[in-house]
Amino acid sequence: MPEGGTTLYVCTTCRREGDDPEGPRAGARLHAALARRAEGLRVEPVECLSVCKRPCTVAVASPGRWTYIYGDLDAEAAADTILDGLKRYAGTPDGIVPWRERPKEFRSGVIARIPPFPPVPEATE
């Protein structure tokens, strides 16, 4: 499983058309499926990644690596695909997985990538 401080953020408030209004939302179901399978990976629930028109949505981040946001993920079927993609992500020094090695759902569902946070300059006195 991914190492190097990789965190997967899963929007638990995403809804899918046809979701039972009385049951858990699609995003919450996806989060539960990932939390059950993700050994050694931090899976954090979040309320809205501002990509509400492309449910379900997740973001993957890691110190020193690019952050990626993905959407259009199926709550019932995407967990294994996401974990496979994250394994590949964690195996890179910068988070950039070659296009052809990315799961199909990551190629079609990528919404944004954000550069690694720059190192904090040392204080000078």
Ligand code: FES
């Ligand atoms: S509700 Fe999931 S991204 Fe907004």
